[in-house]
Structures are given as C-alpha cells and as structure tokens.
Amino acid sequence: MNTLKIILTLLPFVWTIGMIPFANKVHPIVLGLPFLAFWFVAGIFLAFVCLQAIYFIDSKHRQDS
Amino acid sequence: MSNETVSLLIIFLFIIGATIVGLIPGMNKKMNLEEWAVGGRNFGRWLNWFILAGEIYTAFAFLGASGWAYSRGGPTFYILGYGALAYIVGYYLLPTISPIGRKHGLMTQPDLIEHLYNSKTLSLLTAIIGVAFLLPYLQLQLTGLGLIIETCSYGQLTRIPAMLIAFILVASFVYLSGLKGVASTAVLKDILLMIAVVFFGLYLPIHYFGSLGGMFEALETAKPGFLALPGGTKNFDVSWVMSTLVVTSLGFYMWPHFTTNSFSARNPDVLRHNAIYLPLYQICLLFPMLVGFAALLLLEAPLKTPDMAFMTIVQKLFPGWTLGLVGGAGALACMIPAADLLLSTSMLFTRNIYSKTIGKNTDPNNLINVARIAVLGLTTIALCLAIFLPNMLVNLLLTGYSGVTQFFPMIVLGLYWKKSTKLGAYAGLIIGEILVFTLILGKMDPLPFAGMNLNAGFVALLINSIVFILISLSTYTPVKTKKEVSL
Numbered sequence: 158m159n160t161l162k163i164i165l166t167l168l169p170f171v172w173t174i175g176m177i178p179f180a181n182k183v184h185p186i187v188l189g190l191p192f193l194a195f196w197f198v199a200g201i202f203l204a205f206v207c208l209q210a211i212y213f214i215d216s217k218h219r220q221d222s
Numbered sequence: 223m224s225n226e227t228v229s230l231l232i233i234f235l236f237i238i239g240a241t242i243v244g245l246i247p248g249m250n251k252k253m254n255l256e257e258w259a260v261g262g263r264n265f266g267r268w269l270n271w272f273i274l275a276g277e278i279y280t281a282f283a284f285l286g287a288s289g290w291a292y293s294r295g296g297p298t299f300y301i302l303g304y305g306a307l308a309y310i311v312g313y314y315l316l317p318t319i320s321p322i323g324r325k326h327g328l329m330t331q332p333d334l335i336e337h338l339y340n341s342k343t344l345s346l347l348t349a350i351i352g353v354a355f356l357l358p359y360l361q362l363q364l365t366g367l368g369l370i371i372e373t374c375s376y377g378q379l380t381r382i383p384a385m386l387i388a389f390i391l392v393a394s395f396v397y398l399s400g401l402k403g404v405a406s407t408a409v410l411k412d413i414l415l416m417i418a419v420v421f422f423g424l425y426l427p428i429h430y431f432g433s434l435g436g437m438f439e440a441l442e443t444a445k446p447g448f449l450a451l452p453g454g455t456k457n458f459d460v461s462w463v464m465s466t467l468v469v470t471s472l473g474f475y476m477w478p479h480f481t482t483n484s485f486s487a488r489n490p491d492v493l494r495h496n497a498i499y500l501p502l503y504q505i506c507l508l509f510p511m512l513v514g515f516a517a518l519l520l521l522e523a524p525l526k527t528p529d530m531a532f533m534t535i536v537q538k539l540f541p542g543w544t545l546g547l548v549g550g551a552g553a554l555a556c557m558i559p560a561a562d563l564l565l566s567t568s569m570l571f572t573r574n575i576y577s578k579t580i581g582k583n584t585d586p587n588n589l590i591n592v593a594r595i596a597v598l599g600l601t602t603i604a605l606c607l608a609i610f611l612p613n614m615l616v617n618l619l620l621t622g623y624s625g626v627t628q629f630f631p632m633i634v635l636g637l638y639w640k641k642s643t644k645l646g647a648y649a650g651l652i653i654g655e656i657l658v659f660t661l662i663l664g665k666m667d668p669l670p671f672a673g674m675n676l677n678a679g680f681v682a683l684l685i686n687s688i689v690f691i692l693i694s695l696s697t698y699t700p701v702k703t704k705k706e707v708s709l
Contacts, residue, residue, distance in 0.1 A: 169310060173303045174467045178460050181296075183442050183449045189427075189434025191442075191449040194508070197302035201504050204306035208313060208498040215494070 162214055165207040173200035225542030226376040232546025233374055233553055236414075237388055240554055244395030244407045244561070255590040256329065280559040281366030284415065284552055287507055289529035291514025295445070295453030298511055300463045300470075305504040307467065308474035313497035315475055317490035318637055324485070330566070331481040331629070332574035338636040339644045342578060344651075348629065349574035351655065352478040355622045356567045357604060360560055364389060364608040366529075367556035373533040374549035382609055388557060393601040396561045396568075397594050401486055404561045411554035416506055418551045422536065423509025426516035434512065441515055461674035469679040473627025479566035564604075568596040621662045624679025628654030631683075631690040639694075646694030654686030 173196075180196035187195040283301075290298040319334060328334055331352060336345035367388050368381030375384075396404070424434075431437035442449060452459040474480075487493050510532060517531040521538065525531060536548050572593040577584055584592065631654075632647040658679060661667050667678035 166310060166314075170307055170471075173307055174464050174471075177451075177464055181451045181460055183438075183447070186435045186438055189438070190508075191296075191438050193296060193450055194299045194302065194511075197299050198505065198508065200303060201306045201501050204310060205498070205501040208310060208501065211313065212494060212498045 159214075162211055165211050165214075169200060169204040169207050172203050173197065225545070226374070226378050228542040229374045229376075229546035229549060230371075230379065232543060233371060233549045236550030237391060237553055237557065240407045240410060240557060241391040241395055243410060244404070245398055246406065254587070255593060256327075281363050281552070281556040283507055284419070284510055284555045285366055285369070285529045285532060288510040288514035288517070288532040289527075291511040292518050292525065292531035293528035294455050294458065295448035295515075296451045297453050297455055297458035297463060298514070300466055301507050301511070302504065303463075303467050304470035304474065305507070306501040307471035309497045309500045311472060312475050312480075312500075313494060315634065315637075316480075316484040316487075316493040316497070319481060320484050320487050320490050320493055323481075329482060329485055330569050330573055331478040331633075332570065334481060335632065335636075335647075338633070339647055341644050341647075344644060344647060345574060346578055347648075347651070348632075349570045351625065351651075352570050353567055353575070355625045356478060356563055356570070357600070357607070359622055360563045360567065360600070360604045361607045363556045363560035363563065364604055367553055367560075368608070369527070369530060370533060370549050370552045370556070373530060373537055374545055376537070385605060385608060388553065389560070389601055389605055392557050392561050392564065393597055396564050397597050401483075401562075401565060404558060404565060407554070407558050407561070411551070411558045414547075414551040415555050418548050419506060419509040419513070422532070422548070423512035426520070426535070426539075427512055430516065430520060437512075437516060437519065441519060444519065457668050457670070457675040459675055462668045462677060465668075465674075465677040465680035469627050469677050469683060470623060472630050472683070473623055473679065476626040476629040476633065478570055478626070479562055482566045482569060483562070564597055564600055567600050568593050571596045571600070621658050624658045624662065624667075624677070624682060625655060627679050627683055628658060628686050631687045635687075635690060635694075641694055641698045642690070643694045643697045645697045646690045646692075649693045650686040650690030653689050654682045657682035657685060 176196070177193075180193055182193065183191045185192055188198075190198065287298065287301055290301070322328065322334070322337065326333075326337055328337060330349070332345040332349040335348045336342060339345075364385050365381075368385045371379060371384035371388075372381045395407070427434050427437035431440055438449060445454075448454055451463060484493060487496075513535065514528075514531045517525075517535040520535060521531075525534060533545070533549065533552070536545050572589055576592060576596070577589060581592065628651055631650050632642075635642045636647065661669055661678035661681065668675035669678055669681055670676075671681075
C-alpha cells in the first residue's frame with residue numbers, strides 16, 4: 158500500500174472522529190445545519206472523495222499489472 | 223373513507239405488493255442452498271448495492287434516528303459519522319473475504335472462521351453468538367412494524383395481529399425466494415423510503431420555520447446547547463461519540479449477515495464499486511433527524527415513545543393517505559431487513575449449528591429444506607419474543623453492536639496477520655463478550671474513565687485486541703499454525 162493510499166484512508170477517520178472536540182458547537186450554522194451536524198456531513202463527502210481516489214489508484218494498479 | 227381506513231389500506235397494499243415482488247424469483251425455479259442463500263454468487267453491481275443499502279436503512283434509520291433527534295439532540299449526529307467510515311473498512315475487507323468464499327464454498331461468517339482458524343468449535347461458538355445477537359435485531363424490526371401499523375390505524379388495529387400478518391408474509395417470500403426475493407424488494411423499499419424522508423425532512427422545517435437554519439435557530443433559543451454534545455443527555459459527550467464511532471465503524475461489517483451478503487457478489491470489484499458509492503446514501507440519514515427536531519418544536523405534548531416522533535408528526539399534520547404512504551415505506555423498512563436477517567440467521571443455524579451437531583448425517587441436498595424450516599421456526603420465535611417479552615431482550619439488543627464488534631480482531635487480524643492463532647482468537651473473543659455483557663448489564667455503559675465516558679464496546683474491543691495479540695504471539699509456532707489465506 159503506498160503512502161498516498163494510507164493518507165486517503167486515514168483522513169476521513171481523523172476528520173470524523175479525531176476532530177470532534179473542535180467541532181462540538183452549534184454556531185456557526187453552516188448550510189442550515191448546526192456546526193456539529195455540518196462537520197459530519199462534510200465528513201461523508203470527504204470519505205466519498207477519498208474512496209473515489211483510492212478506487213482510482215487501485216484500478217490503475219490493476220491495469221498496470 | 224375515514225383516515226384510518228385509507229392509511230391502513232395503503233399500508234397493506236405496500237406489504238402485499240412487496241410480498242408478491244419478493245415471491246416472483248422463487249416461483250418457477252428449483253433452488254439449491256447456494257442459490258437460495260447467496261443468489262448463486264451472481265449479483266452484479268446494482269443488485270448487490272441495493273441489498274447492502276437495503277440492509278443499512280432499516281427501521282432504526284427511519285424511526286430511531288428521528289426518535290433520537292427528538293429526545294437526545296446532538297449525540298444523534300454520530301449516526302451521520304459511522305457509515306462513511308464503515309464503508310472505508312468495507313472497501314478493504316469485503317473484497318478480501320468474497321474470493322475466499324467463492325474458492326472454498328463458504329456461505330456464512332462462521333464458515334469463514336472455520337476456514338481461517340481450522341477450528342470447528344470456534345466456528346460453532348461464533349455461530350451461537352451470531353444467532354444470539356441477530357434474534358433481538360429481528361425482534362426489533364417486528365416491534366417497529368407493529369408500532370407503525372398501530373399509529374397508522376389511529377390505534378384501531380393493535381400491533382399483535384399486525385405483526386402476525388406482516389411476518390407470515392415476510393417468512394413466505396424468504397422461504398420461497400431466498401436472497402433474490404430480498405434483493406428485488408429492497409429496490410422498491412429504498413426508492414419509497416428515500417422520497418418519504420427527503421420530503422418530510424425538508425418540508426417541515428421550511429414550511430414551519432422558513433428554512434433549516436430557521437428551525438435550528440428556534441431550537442437553539444428554546445433549548446440552548448441541545449444541538450451540541452452531550453445535548454439532551456447526561457453522559458453522551460465528546461468522548462462517548464468518539465469511542466462509539468470507533469465501535470460502530472469497525473463493528474459494522476461484523477454483523478454476520480454482511481458476510482453472507484458479500485458472498486453474493488459476482489466479483490470483488492462489485493464490492494469495491496459499492497463501497498465507493500454507499501457513503502453518499504448516508505446523507506439520507508440526515509432527513510429523519512430533521513423530522514425529529516421539527517417534531518420536538520411542533521408537538522406540544524411530550525411523546526412517551528420518542529421513536530414514534532416521525533409517525534406522530536405526520537399523523538397530526540397530514541391527511542390519512544399521506545400517513546399511509548409513510549407507514550407503507552416504514553413497514554417495508556422493517557420487513558426487508560427482517561427478511562435478510564431471517565435468511566442469515568437461518569443459514570447460521572442450518573450450516574453452522576444444526577449440520578455440525580445433531581444433523582451431522584443430513585444429505586447436503588436436504589439442507590435447503592432444513593434452512594427453510596428454520597426460517598419458519600425463527601419467525602415464530604421472534605414473534606413470540608415480540609409479543610410476550612417486548613422488553614426482556616432490550617438489554618441483549620443494546621449489547622448487539624458492541625457484541626458483534628468483538629469479532630473484529632479475530633476476523634481482520636485472522637485475514638491479514640500471519641501470526642494470529644486459534645487460542646488468541648478464543649481468548650480475545652471470550653474476554654471481549656464477557657466484558658460487553660458485564661459492562662452493559664451492570665449499567666456501566668458508557669463507562670466513566672479518567673473524566674471520559676467510553677462506549678462499553680470500545681473498552682471491550684481494546685482489551686480483546688490486546689489479549690488476541692499477546693496470546694497469538696505467545697502461542698504462534700511458524701510451522702504448525704502457518705495457514706494460507708489464499709486470495
């Protein structure tokens with residue numbers, strides 16, 4: 158597993174779990190959501206983007222080999 | 223027609239429609255056990271996606287998320303967090319498991335354990351623990367369905383006859399069509415449920431408060447801090463949410479039925495492809511929460527059962543036919559996961575308990591009949607539990623997620639770490655499960671520790687992993703325990 162894949166795998170965990178102490182507040186309300194809810198929703202999109210990238214890296218590898 | 227007649231009519235139309243759709247795949251075909259349980263391992267991308275998604279968006283997602291938002295506030299948001307992380311775990315895990323299953327003809331999670339550790343007893347133990355945690359999960363779906371029908375009939379029809387009818391129908395299509403029946407109904411359910419939650423989740427806040435932000439500002443004024451942690455609870459604070467997210471994201475794919483489902487994929491790429499699109503589906507869990515928050519502001523009398531927040535607000539503010547549509551979608555959200563759970567539990571029982579103990583000499587071709595009879599037996603047990611002991615198993619249910627998460631070290635390290643041993647797996651699993659039970663039944667969940675409130679399953683998982691690794695290292699002998707996880 159290359160470094161980029163490890164970073165892409167861990168990043169959503171750090172965002173969604175590791176950063177909670179800093180995201181635990183109601184204000185500012187972003188996109189109509191309390192900040193904590195917004196943080197988790199943003200985490201979903203981050204996980205989605207990271208997984209797309211990992212999938213892309215993996216399928217390139219498979220084609221190469 | 224009166225409101226209750228209309229709404230009940232619509233619900234039963236849904237239930238009967240789903241049953242017919244579910245029955246079709248099994249109508250003209252003679253199935254063997256493999257065909258029945260894992261769909262002949264031939265599900266393509268979208269069908270497999272719908273099974274996995276259908277499993278995830280259960281009565282809990284629909285009623286539980288709105289109920290939690292209504293009663294607990296901020297801590298509910300953890301539900302948004304774990305799914306996307308679980309899919310990252312699944313992205314690596316499922317494509318590793320699936321080819322092993324195909325190569326060695328595995329169908330269930332205990333099959334996998336037997337293959338990894340070459341131990342029939344460990345596999346039997348895993349099967350028994352699996353059934354013990356799946357049964358209350360099945361009962362939860364039943365109870366949810368009963369509550370929905372009760373609300374939709376405006377109290378005219380009680381939940382016992384309602385559960386009876388619906389579950390005879392579920393059992394009948396699982397009996398006949400197996401996993402294919404579950405898949406075709408899952409498609410129908412997901413579309414309906416998605417429309418229902420998105421509509422109400424946006425309509426209520428916008429219609430009554432002008433916008434989402436308007437609703438949350440009103441809520442923050444009425445109940446300051448309710449939308450952050452620990453919200454409406456005492457100890458579901460930051461440390462609880464963090465430890466719970468670890469447990470739920472790692473434990474997610476440890477539910478025995480997911481292993482069975484992953485064996486139904488045509489090839490590992492189907493599973494990878496699924497994993498990368500499932501996170502977006504997770505956004506849908508936000509909408510039932512919005513309904514729960516709106517209910518908290520709009521309903522005057524506090525609800526005795528917070529899980530009914532969604533249904534009650536629809537019943538109070540909308541005509542009977544709307545309630546019927548929501549109830550119909552909700553009924554399917556209970557029935558379809560129940561069907562899948564029923565199928566997996568029946569497989570665990572038939573393959574890993576019955577045919578390994580009392581039914582050792584059963585002709586393999588006859589096993590499908592045993593599995594089908596098990597479906598009927600398990601439905602009856604779950605129904606009896608739901609009717610006669612509605613609260614007895616609540617404790618057991620609470621231990622469910624924490625309980626299955628204890629499989630994690632055994633399965634994941636067993637797959638990827640060459641030095642894992644059978645003794646390590648035994649020790650870790652047994653200590654993990656004992657801890658889960660003592661902590662949860664002893665009302666020590668969350669466990670106060672150094673100023674934090676830790677999820678009991680997290681504590682158990684931590685100790686389980688340490689024990690697993692230490693015992694494995696001390697019992698590992700390179701020649702004897704060398705096993706090949708052939709991919």
